[in-house]
Amino acid sequence: MIPQSEHTPPDRVLKWVVNSVDPLAAVQSTRRLQGGISSIIHSVSLRTHGEVREFVVRQFDNEEWLKDEPDLALHEAESLRWAYGNGLCAPQIIAFNESGRECGVPTVLMTRLEGSVVLNPANYDLWLNGLAESLVKIHAVEADSFPWAYFTYNDIDTLEIPSWSSSPELWSRVLDIVRGPKPKFKPCFIHRDYHPTNVLWTGNYVSGVVDWVNACRGPAGIDIGHCRLNLAMLLGVQSADQFLSAYLSHAGTEFSYSPYWDILSLVDILFGPPTVYQGWTALGVTGLTDTLMVERIDRYMASLVERVSSHSDDMNHK
Template structure:
């Protein structure tokens, strides 16, 4: 069987699962842009292999494989389906590059829901369950991807003065909140569905101890770019209803999530295209980000 995976990697997979297993097929999975992810069908079941092949990312976070392995272990405490860690190679000594081997969940990514309210409720309910997990002793903690002291007004925006107001706001002291377990990359392409119900949450490499509002803000940002501000607001309402007294909304976390993506001009996320959303343009991303930003400033 000809494969993009090396014999060294496949041998590691077989040894990790059990020496009696045989590989039936290998398929590259859609959506991943910062690591190589493959679905491997074995005689003993299906697994997912993530290989960390981004040298720049590894330079910044050399413990990525161990981080995801430990995140998966803690995620099992959440009352939602999550992959189970099988093995990991933190340094790449055993399979050529850092890697994580995990069980495969059933389901597919759903971006074109027939019942949007039910879909948003499913997204919100799964996130509430993740945030119910205590993470006081988890060694990885939240940090921003952008230094708030070094922000620059985006040259693509039609409202540069408003972005200045955003920057002033996120430079203020952070609201005091109790940290919990957060996914840190919670958005629709990391959620799997079966028959209009969430069947699992994947991609746990960025999970950490941090404010719940960051997960909500990141998902809202993705929803605003995919569908518009109203959908992002509907998701927030669904989360607030399900979380009850355990959550108090603050626009700070939405705005902090927003500045985290200010890397060059906005573009359509390739993962959305891979999962069938082909009606978006880069100009729509610019316009929707501006509109979302304006809607958040009104909440201050």
């Protein structure tokens, strides 16, 4: 075993990794990966049969998350199996320790994909188009028999107008909309946490999508809305709208867009005042402030209310 440090998983975890891959393998190196804020993620290089292979180990150490969803390791393992088995650019599951008995906490071992997260691309048009095209491919996968189903993180009926907003009247309208009837949709495989930090790139092309622990069957609009929300906070409303246009272009006429899902994705984050996502700062993004996040959320929210009105007018004229 290599010397223990903050960049190294515990010895018991490394032993489990080796035994899961090849008991005769040797650990070459380990590295703590940036971006994971709800679990501990390491890359592990093993030398086995004369070659070096790269793996990723995720340790679920968030007690509150595990209390709400004790099957996290099983969920991610099955999500990876489903995604990889359906030809998506996802890691391949190698092993998982659901109970945490062997590893201390629930743990998942998967292959490591090539590429890296890009948050400041040289060409934003290509970048947004790639994000959209990759998501359309995920939604093309059927999920009728996938065991996990979409649910909202917030109880919509108990939500209140956020005190931090400068547009309480518009938020009142948002809550009315989201408590109204849901549009019809055809369930598909959704990532449930699709945003730029979970997408890997090689050059101008998406090389993979990671962090599948929340994947489930549900409305495609939830993935679209979640990514749009992240883009609105990271870059502004224009980028969120450009992503939507690219998605609609790739999805074609079979997909029916409804802004309802954008709004539902928005209210699902109403746990408190919006703040700068730690994953962005861990990956080198600068210049964002909590004040700017509040301003961008309000602008995005206002754009959604306007989009709902336009969408309703369009539907009435059909």
